[in-house]
Amino acid sequence: MKWEGNRESDNVEDRRDDGGGGGGFGGGGLLGGRSIGIGTIVVALLGGWVFGINPLTILSLLSGGSPPAQVQQQQGPAHRPPADDRMAKFVSTVLADTEDVWKDIFAKAGGTYKDPRLVLFRGATQTACGQGQSAMGPFYCPADQKVYIDLGFYETLTKQLGAPGEFAQAYVIAHEVGHHVQNLLGISGKMDQMRGRVSKVEYNALSVKLELQADCFAGVWAYHANNARHILEGGDIASAMNAAAKIGDDALQRSSGGAVVPESFTHGTSAQRQRWFNTGITTGSVKACDTFSARNL
Known part of the structure; x- marks a missing residue:
């Protein structure tokens, strides 16, 4: 993936030296389950990596509905990550790219895009959705409009899930921005x-x-980013498709040694996740992403 030298976002907040940011939320987990992650990936280490999520949202595709009231936690300027931190630089650049793409898409639809903030943390951190923990994987909190990630997750993505590659890592950020x-x-x-x-x-x-x-x-972002900045290299799409397959509900249930129970799915099968990412990256169309009206997922 070609990303070095591209713009970095100013909306990155580095909490990795904040001592865990715990406190005040008892047994951990996000309050009310009100967070959304990469599939979102909620991770539990129970003899194997198991993923799940309790999402917050349902779609009304560019319906013009009023945005929900937000619990904004206005803070001072974000504590920026060190300039020599390559992984932080990477996610900052990917975030900036999503900002550019979605601002343009919203503007063309007559709307205004508001940038989210990306929070880097280790261990645990407080959010407007409750306490976030590294074991949950990357997630988005609608109440404060922030994406949270422990960058150690990328090692899990590569070693435990078998989904290496920078574009697979970018897909994680783009999904949360989605x-x-x-x-x-x-x-x-x-x-x-x-x-x-x-x-x-x-x-x-x-x-x-x-x-x-x-x-x-996430695919829509990749389509427009590649058209504008030619970010894709050989094998990139395959790496993202592989990551989508590795975090399908059916694949995760099989890898955990349990039975595949479709009624318990919260993210979709591997084939479904690949199909919809592919829909986005081949069409670049927000309307094509209306999963709620699709006859077949």
């Missing part, structure tokens, strides 16, 4: 309204559609 896009479309409140009104199986089905759309949005 959740931010969903939040900006005014749909967080809609998912909140669904909570408790539908069965767990029905809610899981909505979660699958949400996650697949975030995969598609």
Whole structure:
């Protein structure tokens, strides 16, 4: 992936030296489950890496709905990562690229894109959604409009999941930013309204559609970024498709040694995740990512 020398985002906050940022949230986990991650990846080490998420949102694709009220935690200027930190530089550059792409897409649709902030942390950190922990993997908190990541996750992605490559790592960031896009479309409140009104199986089905759309949005970013800045190199798309396959619900359930239970899926199968990422990267169309209206996922 060609990224070195491109613009870095100013919206990166480095909390890695903050001592874990715990406190105040008891047993950990995000309050109410109100966070969204890479598939999102919630990671638990129980003899193997197991992934899951309790998402927040449901789609109303560019419907013009009013954005939900946000619990903004206004802070001073972000504590920037060290200039010689290559991995931090990489995620800062990917974040900047998503900013450029989504600002343009929103502007062409008559809207205004608000940049999220990317928070780097180690161990645990406080968020407007509760306490975030490294074991959860990367996640997005709609309440403060921030993406959180412990960069050690990328080692997990490579060694435990078998999904190496910089573009696979960029896909992780782009997926989380996809959740931010969903939040900006005014749909967080809609998912909140669904909570408790539908069965767990029905809610899981909505979660699958949400996650697949975030995969598609990640593809939309890649399509436009490549057209504008020619970021893709040979093997990049294959590496992202491989990562999408490795975090499919069916693949994760098999790798954990359990039975494959479709009713429990919250992110979609490997084939579905690959299909929707491919839809985004081949069409570059936000409307093509309407998983909620699709007859077949």
